[in-house]
Amino acid sequence: xxxxxxxxxxxxxxxxxxxxxxxxxxxxxxxxxxxxxxxxxxxxxxxxxxxxxxxxxxxxxxxxxxxxxxxxxxxxxxxxxxxxxxxxxxxxxxxxxxxxxxxxxxxxxxxxxxxxxxxxx
Amino acid sequence: xxxxxxxxxxxxxxxxxxxxxxxxxxxxxxxxxxxxxxxxxxxxxxxxxxxxxxxxxxxxxxxxxxxxxxxxxxxxxxxxxxxxxxxxxxxxxxxxxxxxxxxxxxxxxxxxxxxxxxxxxxxxxxxxxxxxxxxxxxxxxxxxxxxxxxxxxxxxxxxxxxxxxxxxxxxxxxxxxxxxxxxxxxxxxxxxxxxxxxxxxxxxxxxxxxxxxxxxxxxxxxxxxxxxxxxxxxxxxxxxxxxxxxxxxxxxxxxxxxxxxxxxxxxxxxxxxxxxxxxxxxxxxxxxxxxxxx
Amino acid sequence: xxxxxxxxxxxxxxxxxxxxxxxxxxxxxxxxxxxxxxxxxxxxxxxxxxxxxxxxxxxxxxxxxxxxxxxxxxxxxxxxxxxxxxxxxxxxxxxxxxxxxxxxxxxxxxxxxxxxxxxxxxxxxxxxxxxxxxxxxxxxxxxxxxxxxxxxxxxxxxxxxxxxxxxxxxxxxxxxxxxxxxxxxxxxxxxxxxxxxxxxxxxxxxxxxxxxxxxxxxxxxxxxxxxxxxxxxxxxxxx
Numbered sequence: 001x002x003x004x005x006x007x008x009x010x011x012x013x014x015x016x017x018x019x020x021x022x023x024x025x026x027x028x029x030x031x032x033x034x035x036x037x038x039x040x041x042x043x044x045x046x047x048x049x050x051x052x053x054x055x056x057x058x059x060x061x062x063x064x065x066x067x068x069x070x071x072x073x074x075x076x077x078x079x080x081x082x083x084x085x086x087x088x089x090x091x092x093x094x095x096x097x098x099x100x101x102x103x104x105x106x107x108x109x110x111x112x113x114x115x116x117x118x119x120x121x
Numbered sequence: 122x123x124x125x126x127x128x129x130x131x132x133x134x135x136x137x138x139x140x141x142x143x144x145x146x147x148x149x150x151x152x153x154x155x156x157x158x159x160x161x162x163x164x165x166x167x168x169x170x171x172x173x174x175x176x177x178x179x180x181x182x183x184x185x186x187x188x189x190x191x192x193x194x195x196x197x198x199x200x201x202x203x204x205x206x207x208x209x210x211x212x213x214x215x216x217x218x219x220x221x222x223x224x225x226x227x228x229x230x231x232x233x234x235x236x237x238x239x240x241x242x243x244x245x246x247x248x249x250x251x252x253x254x255x256x257x258x259x260x261x262x263x264x265x266x267x268x269x270x271x272x273x274x275x276x277x278x279x280x281x282x283x284x285x286x287x288x289x290x291x292x293x294x295x296x297x298x299x300x301x302x303x304x305x306x307x308x309x310x311x312x313x314x315x316x317x318x319x320x321x322x323x324x325x326x327x328x329x330x331x332x333x334x335x336x337x338x339x340x341x342x343x344x345x346x347x348x349x350x351x352x353x354x355x356x357x358x359x360x361x362x363x364x365x366x367x368x369x370x371x372x373x374x375x376x377x378x379x380x381x382x383x384x385x386x387x388x389x390x391x392x393x394x395x396x397x398x399x400x401x402x403x404x405x406x407x408x409x410x411x412x413x414x415x
Numbered sequence: 416x417x418x419x420x421x422x423x424x425x426x427x428x429x430x431x432x433x434x435x436x437x438x439x440x441x442x443x444x445x446x447x448x449x450x451x452x453x454x455x456x457x458x459x460x461x462x463x464x465x466x467x468x469x470x471x472x473x474x475x476x477x478x479x480x481x482x483x484x485x486x487x488x489x490x491x492x493x494x495x496x497x498x499x500x501x502x503x504x505x506x507x508x509x510x511x512x513x514x515x516x517x518x519x520x521x522x523x524x525x526x527x528x529x530x531x532x533x534x535x536x537x538x539x540x541x542x543x544x545x546x547x548x549x550x551x552x553x554x555x556x557x558x559x560x561x562x563x564x565x566x567x568x569x570x571x572x573x574x575x576x577x578x579x580x581x582x583x584x585x586x587x588x589x590x591x592x593x594x595x596x597x598x599x600x601x602x603x604x605x606x607x608x609x610x611x612x613x614x615x616x617x618x619x620x621x622x623x624x625x626x627x628x629x630x631x632x633x634x635x636x637x638x639x640x641x642x643x644x645x646x647x648x649x650x651x652x653x654x
Contacts, residue, residue: 005606006635007602007605007606007629007635007636007637007638008629008633008634008635008638009629009630009633010626010629010630011606011626011629012626038590041585042582042585042586044606045578045581045582045585045606045607046606046607047447047585047606047607047608047609048590049445049446049447049609050606050609050626053626122515125514125515128514129511129514132507133500136502192500197494197496197497197498198498198499198500199468199498200466200468200492200494200496200498201494201498201499201511203466203467203468204466204467204468204487204490204492204498205487205515206487206488206515206516207515208484209484303470306429306430307429307430410484411470412467412468412469412470413468413469413470414463414468414469
């Protein structure tokens with residue numbers, strides 16, 4: 001097991017997060033085959049039904065599609081990926097802004113900090 | 122599946138025999154050599170030890186049967202035995218049949234042992250089989266006295282031999298199965314002992330009652346030079362009452378004269394014994410289907 | 416999904432003591448269910464009733480419509496303590512399983528034993544508790560059956576060995592089969608379950624899908640039970 005799940009959030013959501021992240025970063029491109037449910041279950045040490053649920057949810061979001069005979073493939077279009085990336089990015093930024101405000105940071109200060117940080121990374 | 126259950130038991134028995142057989146063999150061999158060549162003291166000691174070993178052989182195998190019955194069905198191993206895909210009656214019959222095979226094996230070993238012990242004295246004299254021949258001649262004359270054919274005698278002995286095993290099995294299987302049942306669930310190993318005491322008590326009472334109520338007797342009658350045995354329908358008690366209880370210390374001949382040429386012995390307790398075997402068979406088999414393991 | 420195991424209003428008492436009390440639940444095909452609760456809460460009693468090793472006072476157990484004593488070919492059972500003779504090596508145990516269970520996959524059992532780095536000729540009595548547990552697991556998981564019932568497969572075992580036992584279960588149970596696993600160590604295994612049934616003093620205190628529980632309570636199963644259980648016991652001195 002090379003991934004630490006937090007047990008207080010549904011595991012299937014965390015598995016979705018892992019695979020959606022891979023798709024967003026382009027590690028799994030359109031047309032790539034997804035690993036088998038059982039294989040994923042074993043790698044992460046989780047219940048196969050949980051993995052199945054995560055994948056079914058990704059199918060529902062039309063990020064992947066299960067072909068009866070040949071397995072499950074990534075089918076997310078570039079448009080969809082862009083939209084999803086934007087959505088998740090917005091979500092992360094909203095959270096981030098909330099925290100900066102709580103620290104008493106202004107918008108300009110924050111942006112300066114980000115610039116500096118981005119270059120250092 | 123029954124065959125596999127028996128094979129499983131036989132493997133367990135073979136493991137126990139690994140200890141018993143060599144020890145017993147060694148006892149016999151030492152008796153044969155030491156006594157055979159007339160070594161003083163050591164020879165007698167070896168002979169007596171082998172004799173004790175022979176006498177204990179069959180009881181020991183019966184006790185091992187009890188241990189196996191308990192272990193396989195009621196100890197932690199019971200969790201496996203009772204979850205194998207076989208029926209309760211197969212489990213029961215498996216124990217019954219494997220137990221009888223082991224009993225037969227022990228009997229054969231003991232008989233071989235007796236033959237060896239009979240041979241010990243003859244070795245030094247060069248007359249190895251002398252004692253065995255004498256033994257058979259003795260048996261022949263007894264059979265003639267009793268007016269029994271050797272076939273009937275063999276059949277009778279076989280019957281007795283079998284009943285010894287069956288009644289032992291009937292007793293311990295019932296005691297363990299009932300004693301490890303729900304009723305005694307908090308008594309540990311006490312359960313089987315309590316059932317044993319109860320069964321013994323009931324058998325005693327039933328023996329007395331059966332003597333009074335079951336009209337079946339063994340009649341021993343004078344016939345020429347010997348006697349004749351016969352099973353008759355009738356109460357032995359009647360003759361006993363007719364004869365009165367005059368003298369406890371009578372010779373056999375006086376008894377015969379008093380009885381009018383015959384004496385009856387009640388067979389009621391034997392009937393009860395056989396009935397117990399049948400009862401135990403059905404009862405225990407049924408109880409085995411509804412185990413409550415601890 | 417149809418019902419594989421159906422328990423209805425099952426009660427079994429030990430004299431005045433409670434064993435299990437009016438328990439009803441069903442196991443669907445393909446489900447992995449955790450039977451949880453502190454020691455002595457009735458988990459083993461319930462499992463023994465399902466295996467036909469105990470007789471109920473009332474209620475019923477059906478496995479694919481069969482009563483327990485006619486369903487042993489459908490269930491692969493790992494008892495709380497060993498059910499093998501302590502003199503036995505796994506070779507003999509494999510032979511017994513091969514003899515009696517048509518669904519026993521000996522090659523798989525030997526492979527698992529190899530993965531656990533155990534020797535099939537080593538007698539059980541010379542093995543550590545962890546080794547014994549692994550050896551039993553190799554035996555039990557190598558049957559192809561619709562239902563696996565594992566009673567406390569990880570008690571008394573150090574955490575490192577626990578993980579390999581968990582992996583052994585997950586990697587070797589038959590896809591599509593159901594698994595009922597009892598344990599009092601919730602945190603180690605909660606990733607494994609679809610559903611948990613929590614027993615408390617013989618009663619079913621809770622029967623819930625774990626992902627629903629996490630979503631609705633925002634807590635791990637372990638944490639949820641700690642909170643649920645602690646107040647009932649006075650909330651002090653958790654041992």
